[in-house]
Amino acid sequence: MTTQWIARDISAHAIPVPVNLIDRVIVGETAPMRQLKRMISAVAVSDAAVLVRGPTGAGKELVAEALHRASGRSGALVAVNCAAIPAELLESELFGHEKGAFTGAEKARPGRIEQAAGGTLFLDEIGDMPLALQAKLLRVLETRRIQRLGGTSEQMVDFRLVTATHRDLNAAVAAGDFRADLFYRISVFPLSVPSLAERTADIPLILARLIEDYSAANPAAEIPHFDLGALRALSAHPWPGNIRELKNVLMRAFVMLPGRMVTARHVRDNLLGMEMPAPEDEDFSLPEPPAPAEKGDLPDPSQFHDALSRLNDIDLRGYIRDIEVALIEAALDKRQGNVAQAADALRLRRTTLIEKMKKFGIRRGLVA
Numbered sequence: 001m002t003t004q005w006i007a008r009d010i011s012a013h014a015i016p017v018p019v020n021l022i023d024r025v026i027v028g029e030t031a032p033m034r035q036l037k038r039m040i041s042a043v044a045v046s047d048a049a050v051l052v053r054g055p056t057g058a059g060k061e062l063v064a065e066a067l068h069r070a071s072g073r074s075g076a077l078v079a080v081n082c083a084a085i086p087a088e089l090l091e092s093e094l095f096g097h098e099k100g101a102f103t104g105a106e107k108a109r110p111g112r113i114e115q116a117a118g119g120t121l122f123l124d125e126i127g128d129m130p131l132a133l134q135a136k137l138l139r140v141l142e143t144r145r146i147q148r149l150g151g152t153s154e155q156m157v158d159f160r161l162v163t164a165t166h167r168d169l170n171a172a173v174a175a176g177d178f179r180a181d182l183f184y185r186i187s188v189f190p191l192s193v194p195s196l197a198e199r200t201a202d203i204p205l206i207l208a209r210l211i212e213d214y215s216a217a218n219p220a221a222e223i224p225h226f227d228l229g230a231l232r233a234l235s236a237h238p239w240p241g242n243i244r245e246l247k248n249v250l251m252r253a254f255v256m257l258p259g260r261m262v263t264a265r266h267v268r269d270n271l272l273g274m275e276m277p278a279p280e281d282e283d284f285s286l287p288e289p290p291a292p293a294e295k296g297d298l299p300d301p302s303q304f305h306d307a308l309s310r311l312n313d314i315d316l317r318g319y320i321r322d323i324e325v326a327l328i329e330a331a332l333d334k335r336q337g338n339v340a341q342a343a344d345a346l347r348l349r350r351t352t353l354i355e356k357m358k359k360f361g362i363r364r365g366l367v368a
């Protein structure tokens with residue numbers, strides 16, 4: 001049964017959601033993206049379990065967000081990255097626990113499945129879920145009932161399941177790493193997100209959206225402008241990291257070429273090649289890259305003194321905010337979006353980190 005066939009079948013019974021609602025979440029006008037959005041529109045209002053496939057950084061989580069928003073479900077979109085949570089903790093994360101269920105379970109805690117009641121449960125990297133837990137998840141999908149760890153009673157939960165993976169699940173099933181019965185349960189409606197290399201004509205539009213988002217979170221940042229040659233150079237790049245990689249390139253442009261015209265040469269040498277660009281004029285020079293400090297690799301703040309003394313003025317709050325954003329994103333990336341671990345690493349309370357993430361528009365690891 002092809003995906004197109006299922007789309008027609010479902011859309012015959014459900015009213016498709018207007019694509020422009022989905023357009024607000026997912027940017028892209030190329031043929032594969034329009035096709036993807038039509039599929040999302042057709043399936044959003046149904047309860048069908050959706051499996052989103054596609055390469056890393058291509059926008060699978062965004063597809064889950066579009067599905068949730070277009071579903072009209074009143075509950076939350078609850079995202080869990082199965083690869084980021086240690087196998088022994090994943091079960092209590094999903095199912096929750098009662099007080100005293102295990103050492104350290106001082107209070108009862110609802111699991112992510114319960115939190116998704118009335119909404120959407122997004123299980124990212126489902127291919128990394130341990131086999132024992134796969135069996136438990138299958139049972140939940142079949143009975144729509146869950147039991148907290150250490151609990152004695154079951155409760156009904158109504159949630160829509162969206163899963164994603166960059167793995168070949170057919171191969172994982174063949175290798176015995178993924179249960180075939182679960183695979184069929186979660187892939188009622190498979191969707192594929194194309195790689196950025198398959199839709200380079202969307203780059204200008206995506207770039208415009210990313211610039212808008214970055215500027216909203218950093219109002220003092222000076223926007224770099226990409227000329228036609230720069231856009232062509234971006235189109236010629238193979239983008240193994242997809243839109244996440246494009247986002248990194250844009251961050252570099254904001255840092256290295258604020259307010260400047262970005263050319264093809266800048267793209268090749270500075271943004272993809274990572275060399276510092278030549279200063280725009282003699283009076284302005286960017287701070288020297290600081291030498292590694294003694295404690296770890298962070299620059300010692302005193303090293304900024306000389307570099308900054310050559311500038312007439314500096315947007316101190318904007319600059320410090322950029323450093324904060326870069327460090328928070330690095331901590332989250334290193335821990336696959338796990339907010340609790342990132343907070344520990346930054347020596348912040350988890351709630352303080354979440355507040356900062358919201359303030360700066362950092363979405364990794366945040367539940368919508």
Ligand SMILES: Nc1ncnc2c1ncn2[C@@H]1O[C@H](COP(=O)(O)OP(=O)(O)OP(=O)(O)O)[C@@H](O)[C@H]1O
Pocket residue numbers: 025026027028054055056057058059060061062063124166206209210243244247
């Ligand atoms: N079409 C798009 N328009 C604008 N931004 C996008 C688009 N697709 C993805 N992004 C952005 O690119 C980044 C990566 O997207 P996302 O996290 O959805 O990818 P993913 O496929 O789920 O990655 P992974 O496989 O690593 O989990 C996010 O910051 C997301 O907001």
